[in-house]
Amino acid sequence: LYFRKIQFQDIWRKRVTIEELNTMFKTNYKRYVDFNRRVLELAVVEINEKTNIKVHYQPQKSQGSRAYDEIVFDLEFKDVLK
Helix, strand or coil: CCCEECCCCCCEEEEEEHHHHHHHCCCCCCCHHHHHHHHHHHHHHHHHHHCCEEEEEEEEECCCCCCEEEEEEEEEECCCCC
8 A cells, every 4th residue: 555654643644646546546537526426435435334444535735726636545444343
């Protein structure tokens, strides 16, 4: 995985650009809204339901930009003992 552990927390974080995600998922969505609704939300829901990983994400805008340029993913492992 490409995630980095946040110091003193059990959270792993990764910043990914929208272009990189389009390449990974083999899509070509120009607008973040479409990409989020049709690809990202579905993938995150499936990961959260079917694995012991919990994924959160937050879109980020670059300074002075009106459009989202990248997404910050936070990943943590669910308590397997429960």
